[in-house]
Amino acid sequence: MPAQAALLIGDIDHARKAWEDLSSILTLKEFPNGTRSEFLQNCKDGKYDDVVAIYRSNTSNKITGNFNEELISVLPKSLKYICHNGAGYDNIDVIACSERGISVSSTPVAVNNATADVGIFLMIGALRQAYIPLTAIRAGTWQGKDTRLGHDPQGKTLGILGMGGIGREIAVRARAFGMKIQYHNRSRLSAELEGDAKYVSFDDLLASSDVLSLNLSLNASTRHIIGEREFKKMKDGIVIVNTARGALIDEKALVDALESGKVRSAGLDVYENEPEVEPGLLKNPRVMLLPHIGTMTFETQKDMEILVLDNLRSAVEKGELLTQVPEQKKAKNSSNL
Numbered sequence: 001m002p003a004q005a006a007l008l009i010g011d012i013d014h015a016r017k018a019w020e021d022l023s024s025i026l027t028l029k030e031f032p033n034g035t036r037s038e039f040l041q042n043c044k045d046g047k048y049d050d051v052v053a054i055y056r057s058n059t060s061n062k063i064t065g066n067f068n069e070e071l072i073s074v075l076p077k078s079l080k081y082i083c084h085n086g087a088g089y090d091n092i093d094v095i096a097c098s099e100r101g102i103s104v105s106s107t108p109v110a111v112n113n114a115t116a117d118v119g120i121f122l123m124i125g126a127l128r129q130a131y132i133p134l135t136a137i138r139a140g141t142w143q144g145k146d147t148r149l150g151h152d153p154q155g156k157t158l159g160i161l162g163m164g165g166i167g168r169e170i171a172v173r174a175r176a177f178g179m180k181i182q183y184h185n186r187s188r189l190s191a192e193l194e195g196d197a198k199y200v201s202f203d204d205l206l207a208s209s210d211v212l213s214l215n216l217s218l219n220a221s222t223r224h225i226i227g228e229r230e231f232k233k234m235k236d237g238i239v240i241v242n243t244a245r246g247a248l249i250d251e252k253a254l255v256d257a258l259e260s261g262k263v264r265s266a267g268l269d270v271y272e273n274e275p276e277v278e279p280g281l282l283k284n285p286r287v288m289l290l291p292h293i294g295t296m297t298f299e300t301q302k303d304m305e306i307l308v309l310d311n312l313r314s315a316v317e318k319g320e321l322l323t324q325v326p327e328q329k330k331a332k333n334s335s336n337l
């Protein structure tokens with residue numbers, strides 16, 4: 001049996017064979033379900049003392065909860081890599097991992113198309129306030145009494161906050177709807193990546209977008225990046241789309257902005273306290289709500305699982321993750337200078 005082990009937390013639904021193939025180089029261990037305290041106890045009991053890499057599945061957060069300092073402090077000393085299945089990794093304390101010499105990877109790129117598709121679905125749904133006629137027809141009242149004219153995307157300005165892989169895929173799709181694209185990032189993209197999108201300041205993005213799409217990651221500096229102060233700077237009747245992370249927006253401020261009419265409508269796939277949804281959003285028919293299904297397609301789930309396994313294999317065989325999280329990559333590059 002190989003001396004080093006990998007631990008799968010949760011399950012692999014589409015690429016199990018590729019996981020099993022790793023048994024030629026690693027002893028494979030699994031923690032398919034259970035509780036956080038059972039997992040912590042297993043770590044403390046030394047059950048994972050040969051584990052060098054963890055596969056943290058899509059659903060593993062339901063089992064272990066966040067990989068915060070408490071959990072990271074009991075992970076085996078042998079552990080060098082956490083390969084997370086998800087583009088967002090706000091549930092992993094990357095600073096605590098770096099301090100313990102643990103490298104972390106996520107699954108960017110694999111998620112881009114599916115998440116951008118849902119972003120466009122929510123944008124059109126919000127522009128048309130589609131929830132109202134969708135509800136009316138199912139209630140047997142045809143268009144009901146509240147169905148109103150919607151708005152076209154054609155000719156409108158889409159502001160993308162966070163023009164990474166998902167943001168750029170949203171831009172590709174929105175161009176096909178005749179939208180003008182502008183974006184804000186901490187730094188401007190190369191001409192090749194930017195295309196015809198206009199780079200604007202954060203305040204200009206707020207002030208001149210007809211639709212604002214959030215496509216940035218959640219971290220301490222982006223939490224509540226959109227709140228009361230930012231809503232005040234926006235155009236009256238703006239449409240907000242969020243497929244990234246709920247806590248980018250102060251949800252109470254969004255509810256107020258919807259109620260005042262400042263925000264005409266919204267399309268949301270993510271929430272501050274999932275799976276709970278702010279009641280003010282639930283009861284507002286001008287909000288299209290989805291329960292965090294951005295990446296939930298067969299193709300994307302499979303691609304994500306394969307990317308996690310490719311990371312794990314590359315880490316063990318070559319000592320290098322393929323898609324290490326950017327804050328660790330940057331720190332590594334600057335320490336090499």
Ligand SMILES: O=CC(=O)O
Pocket residue numbers: 085086087088089111294295
């Ligand atoms: O939200 C989905 C992901 O982070 O992959």
